[in-house]
Amino acid sequence: MTITVLYGTESGNSELIAQDINDRLQQDGHESEVFDLQDFEPESITADNFYIIVCSTHGEGELPNTALPFFEKFKDFAGDLTGVRYAMFGLGDTFYEETYSQGSEHLDRRFTELGATRVGDYGRHDASSWDLPSDVALEWLPGVLGAEAKGS
Numbered sequence: 001m002t003i004t005v006l007y008g009t010e011s012g013n014s015e016l017i018a019q020d021i022n023d024r025l026q027q028d029g030h031e032s033e034v035f036d037l038q039d040f041e042p043e044s045i046t047a048d049n050f051y052i053i054v055c056s057t058h059g060e061g062e063l064p065n066t067a068l069p070f071f072e073k074f075k076d077f078a079g080d081l082t083g084v085r086y087a088m089f090g091l092g093d094t095f096y097e098e099t100y101s102q103g104s105e106h107l108d109r110r111f112t113e114l115g116a117t118r119v120g121d122y123g124r125h126d127a128s129s130w131d132l133p134s135d136v137a138l139e140w141l142p143g144v145l146g147a148e149a150k151g152s
């Protein structure tokens with residue numbers, strides 16, 4: 001099984017996290033790949049892979065720039081993602097009380113609507129915290145991989 005790490009970013013944090021997740025997966029012997037969402041097509045999603053999506057929030061609870069072209073296509077995508085498993089890691093800032101971490105949730109809702117199943121806890125990073133984004137993501141990762149291995 002290949003693990004495909006997808007990221008949507010505006011100022012680069014999600015890209016760094018995605019690269020760090022990909023490096024950790026490969027160090028641990030997994031077959032993995034990483035793509036910016038703007039270079040990825042909904043038609044490429046397959047139940048043979050496991051997806052880890054890392055995406056920030058911009059504007060007023062909206063998706064970041066590099067996720068927008070993908071999301072436009074994903075909104076209109078008519079495929080059936082039943083059997084597809086994915087995990088979601090959202091970036092945001094609790095300074096934006098009303099819209100905290102909502103960018104990733106647009107993607108999450110669409111994956112679910114199309115029949116895909118989210119695995120493990122929904123990961124979050126709050127830019128107002130003192131936590132380093134990759135530290136939070138790499139702490140979150142084993143729980144997700146454990147849930148995926150158990151099929152839950």
Ligand SMILES: Cc1cc2nc3c(=O)[nH]c(=O)nc-3n(C[C@H](O)[C@H](O)[C@H](O)COP(=O)(O)O)c2cc1C
Pocket residue numbers: 008009010011012013014015055056057058059060061062064091092093094096099100101102127
């Ligand atoms: C102009 C601007 C608007 C933002 N709007 C939101 C928001 O509505 N909700 C939120 O949770 N975070 C918001 N953020 C915080 C970003 O999601 C956060 O800084 C994140 O780490 C950026 O990740 P990225 O570099 O991958 O884009 C905003 C940041 C900026 C600069």
